Amino acid sequence: MQPKPEPDGVRLRDYERNATARLTKAGVDSPRLCAQLLAAHVLGLDRLHCILEAERELDPAAMDRLDALTARRATGEPLARILGRKEFFSRDFLVTPATLIPRPETELLVETALELLPAQTPLYFADLGAGSGCIGVTLALERPAWRGLLLEINAEALAVAQANARRLDAAQRLACLRADLRQAPLAACSCDLLVSNPPYIAECERPLVMDEVVRFEPHTALFSPDHGLAHLQAAVAQAARALKVGGLLLLEHGAGQGTAVRGLLAAATVFAHVATRRDLAGLERCTLAWKK
Known part of the structure; x- marks a missing residue:
């Protein structure tokens, strides 16, 4: 045959x-x-x-x-951009050219918040510069007792954050607002937690950034003036005003910015127990402080 x-x-x-x-x-x-x-x-x-x-x-x-x-x-072109989604904290998040692609190191912000704050106690948080919403949406999903506000200046990115909140069933506990994190409309002493992964790359570092990042990700979410510290300093100022006494600030920053960020927090004079945590690569990535 x-x-x-x-x-x-x-x-x-x-x-x-x-x-x-x-x-x-x-x-x-x-x-x-x-x-x-x-x-x-x-x-x-x-x-x-x-x-x-x-x-x-x-x-x-x-x-x-x-x-x-x-x-x-x-x-x-990054695979996540082609597929239109990226996994973060074991969930798929929609991404578009208007948003940064979520990184594994940003999960350190979420992990630190979940570790340091009470799980069952209702609290209110704000995510400054929310992008795709991966941080704020994840916090709301991991802690059903928490409520939050996602602030994002880019209207297209804000729409992605809203879509992610809806599709992952977190929208009922989150509000999304278009606003500049440097002029965030947060009431004084209104937040228990303020978290931010702001732009923090200095313009002089542009040649060092991976080519596919520079070519395909939004520059307004990557680069910041004043040696990459302008948005970080703005987030510190917002936290000094908007956090309740005993509230927690969590900031993602560049691997070489830990000393500078700790300096910003010291200069604000209202924070205590400042500490920097390292990511899985051993690089300083997240600095935390409590409002005293």
Whole structure:
């Protein structure tokens, strides 16, 4: 008996092999994983089913879309931007060109808040410069007794934060407001927690930033004047006014800014127990202080 001829179309395993080679040549990190995730995205499958269905034949429309998305990744466009989502604290958050892509190191802000503040006690927090809303939405989901305000100056980014709050079922405990974190409309002594991942990269550091970050992420969410400290100083000033006595301030900052941020907090004269925590890479990443 003659063996059955193989289908003429491209199989999923063929796409994965060719895309992996293409992305490897382009210098993309984890090229095989990228190829699998792009396939999962286009085919509406999870990664495991893509592996299990390696012999699946791809129709021309799917191949055209996969080729287009692979080409985008090969030019350096971040995978999260192509997929339109990024995992943060084990949840998928929508991202767009108006928002930063959530980073694993930012989870340190959330972890620190959850560790230091009472879980069952109702409290009110503000997230200054909320972007996609990943910090504030996660706090609301992890602590059902907490309520929060997400402040974001970019209208398109604010819409993404609102969408994430709705789709993750946190909208009923969050308010979203378009506002500049440097002029945040927060009442005096109104917050138990103020958290912020503001712009903190100095303009002189632009050549040191990864090319795909500079090319594809919003510069207004990355760069800050005064050696990268202008927005951090504004957040400190907002916290000095808006936090209740005993309230907690959490700031993400650059790996080399810990000393400067501690100096800003000392100069404000209303904070005590200032400390800086390190991320998983051992870099100073999050500074906390309590209002005295």
